[in-house]
Amino acid sequence: MAGNNKLYRSQDKKIIAGVCAGLAEYLGWEVSMTRLAYVLISIFSAAFPGVIVYLVLWVVMPEK
Template sequence: MAEFKKSKDKVIAGVCGGIAKWLGWDTSLTRILYTLLTIFTAFAGVIVYIILWIVMPSE
């Protein structure tokens, strides 16, 4: 059940916009939660973001 990177709702690559749409959440809330998760996991979220940027199909 893959979601697409959002081309209109993006700041860097549209990954958080795609995740937000897939979960049915607000994009801003998703970005805030993803940022906090990245900080609290010693920046492992940056690696996950880059992988999702490569793997997620564009809209």
């Protein structure tokens, strides 16, 4: 992996809970592109699964 070796929710770049920012840091991707990709994937999968996944990650991922 290009980023950190542990997956955390970001405190610095968060908008709601820091899930997408944490994923971006972990994968070494740009935060805005990660958010855009997550939103697009959520919309094209009828939005509901994307919301559930985000909520689960919010609970499961520890804060940095």
